[in-house]
Amino acid sequence: MASKVISFFSFSLIALYLLSQSALADSHGNGQSPFGFLNHLQGCHKGEKVKGIQELKKYLEKFGYLNYNNTSANQDDDDFDELLESALKTYQLNYNLNITGVLDAKTVSQMSLSRCALADIVNGSTRMQSGKKRVDHHGSSHFHTVSHFTFFGGNPKWPSTKYHLSYAFLAGTRVDAVTPVGRAFAAWAANTHFTFSWTRNISEADITISFESGDHGDGYPFDGPGATLAHAYAPTDGRFHYDAEENWSVGASPGAFDLETLALHEIGHLLGLHHSSVEGAIMFPTFSAGETKGLHEDDIQGIRTLYNA
Structure with missing residues (x-):
């Protein structure tokens, strides 16, 4: 009887451990991430007004893709405007995605990933685009990376x-x-x-x-x-x-x-x-x-x- 109690206790501990690991993994998934708001925006495109688009604008601003200064557009509304479409296209270019300006599934998946806190674009310089050239195949075109690494503006380095x-x-x-x-x-x-x-x-x-x-x-x-x-x-x-x-x-x-x-x-x-x-x-x-x-x-x-x- 004692062995059965010990076995049940051991099984319970293992089950609790597995549940805790599953919960831990889920806490880092899209649902719990500060980037999780992107999920319900999937499919959004220019001309739409959807609750939460202003969060998308804040995301792209944070990482250097969007700047509403000196424009008549409103950063704090939920309008998918032309500036947002342009910023999204630049993001898609930098991450080797289809350049559509639409918040498609692959773009949402990429944007939802955890990342380095440094912006991709600093002072308007689209640094991650460096060295990409357009290649045409039978009427279609895509970007092929020929130069890859980038530096900070001004190329700071240790003496x-x-x-x-x-x-x-x-x-x-x-x-x-x-x-x-x-x-x-x-x-x-x-x-x-x-x-x-x-x-x-x-x-x-x-x-x-x-x-x-x-x-x-x-x-x-x-x-x-x-x-x-x-x-x-x-x-x-x-x-x-x-x-x-x-x-x-x-x-x-x-x-x-x-x-x-x-x-x-x-x-x-x-x-x-x-x-x-x-x-x-x-x-x-x-x-x-x-x-x-x-x-x-x-x-x-x-x-x-x-x-x-």
């Missing part, structure tokens, strides 16, 4: 006297993040002329890593689980922030984001790379829970081009 960079973890950093971040720095070191070392002297560190929540004082607030994951700054700022409210993991784990994968991406920003339109590149802006990625040839070519290395 030649700073090719060895030290990094430090600020108070409150998760203990399990130290090793994945170290591996990410090692991966960049193995493919560039940079070297990196961990220091506990925060005041002397070139780069600082921390976990932050919500509005953390840098003008780029985080937005809770499942939306923007992390951000970092162009050289020579040296700040790298994870969103502390995300579910993080070491390696691939269902419903969680890999600490090392996001570190690789954000270190790319710290070194001077902006976002890439190559989906396999670590500098591609979006990430899925449970995935891991490493450096791509596009990333390596980009950093070597920036530093003439």
